[in-house]
Amino acid sequence: MTFHIHGLDHVQLAMPPGQEATAREFYSGLLGLTEIAKPESLAQRGGVWFESIALKLHLGVEGDFRPALKAHPALLVNNLRALTMRLQQAGVAIQTDTPLAGIDRIHVADPFGNRIELVEPTPQPLPEFRINDRHRLRIPTARDADELFRTVDANRTYLMQWLPWLPAVTGPADSRRTIEAGLRQFANHQGFHAVICLDEQIIGSIGFHGIDWNNRFTSIGYWLAESDQGRGLMTASCRALIEHAFTAWNMNRIAIRCATGNRHSQAIPERLGFTREDVQREAEWLYDHFVDLINYALLRRDWTNGATRESHSSV
Numbered sequence: 001m002t003f004h005i006h007g008l009d010h011v012q013l014a015m016p017p018g019q020e021a022t023a024r025e026f027y028s029g030l031l032g033l034t035e036i037a038k039p040e041s042l043a044q045r046g047g048v049w050f051e052s053i054a055l056k057l058h059l060g061v062e063g064d065f066r067p068a069l070k071a072h073p074a075l076l077v078n079n080l081r082a083l084t085m086r087l088q089q090a091g092v093a094i095q096t097d098t099p100l101a102g103i104d105r106i107h108v109a110d111p112f113g114n115r116i117e118l119v120e121p122t123p124q125p126l127p128e129f130r131i132n133d134r135h136r137l138r139i140p141t142a143r144d145a146d147e148l149f150r151t152v153d154a155n156r157t158y159l160m161q162w163l164p165w166l167p168a169v170t171g172p173a174d175s176r177r178t179i180e181a182g183l184r185q186f187a188n189h190q191g192f193h194a195v196i197c198l199d200e201q202i203i204g205s206i207g208f209h210g211i212d213w214n215n216r217f218t219s220i221g222y223w224l225a226e227s228d229q230g231r232g233l234m235t236a237s238c239r240a241l242i243e244h245a246f247t248a249w250n251m252n253r254i255a256i257r258c259a260t261g262n263r264h265s266q267a268i269p270e271r272l273g274f275t276r277e278d279v280q281r282e283a284e285w286l287y288d289h290f291v292d293l294i295n296y297a298l299l300r301r302d303w304t305n306g307a308t309r310e311s312h313s314s315v
């Protein structure tokens, strides 16, 4: 019988008896948490329970109360700067600590002396990859939605040959949703989807279908506008993402799946030294028929042994 701890249900802090009003002033009044009623069976013990979207913070009464000076909850904050100002205006002492990459944080003490850490992840700079003097990969933002839709729409018939998602892209709003999903994917450390740009023009897309950190595995998908094919651009773009996945994320295995009839796409993993592992029969529905998919994979050791450095000079 296996079990799996999959998250934190609540945090419990201690407080001295009869100080519920003071607790409310701080946790609701200053931190903005919503008080919820304690279950009937526990109400007579005193204390207060607070909640917000993904947080349950319980304060329980302890007779011989002593503040927790080291052990502490770290609460995630949107706009830590504003909360810090509010706490300072309320006379709460703000302690800063050793800076940590990717987060802003402060420490405060609640009215009972319990240590509280307030944390805000700092937005990560969106990666960008220069492919050559005119081509680069970048993560699109909402302002790219119209142009991305136009590029998809202009290539709809050709892309429908091998890609199943075209009917879901009927207007810029759909492209905006795709872009927002990509930004959430990036924020959640699940890889990213980039647009391929010729100068400032969006001519295609390439990205990761998520990251399996336990098995250090990811997979790549891509498409290019019909008029930009045949110049090795996607091969070079794939190489940039492979390099990033092996170096920045320490991946061990990268996969690409292509339909058995899609020679142009198969040529890319083959050119890049991937191993053709197997064929999954009727693995993808393309509008009115199933296609078999070939699984290609590249291992870190293949790559470190120079498998990816194929004969073509850079584009």
Ligand SMILES: CC(C)(COP(=O)(O)OP(=O)(O)OC[C@H]1O[C@@H](n2cnc3c(N)ncnc32)[C@H](O)[C@@H]1OP(=O)(O)O)[C@@H](O)C(=O)NCCC(=O)NCCS
Pocket: 158, 159, 162, 163, 222, 223, 224, 225, 228, 229, 230, 231, 232, 233, 234, 235, 236, 257, 258, 259, 262, 264, 265, 267, 268, 312, 313, 314, 315
């Ligand atoms: C799959 C797809 C991206 C391939 O595009 P592509 O232009 O053939 O791929 P590349 O950009 O790597 O270019 C390789 C071609 O450029 C040529 N080339 C020219 N200069 C090159 C260079 N410096 N380096 C590599 N190739 C070069 C190669 O000979 C090759 O041409 P060939 O296929 O006629 O032999 C494109 O066809 C596409 O978007 N298709 C529709 C969507 C799709 O199928 N997506 C994949 C689903 S699995």
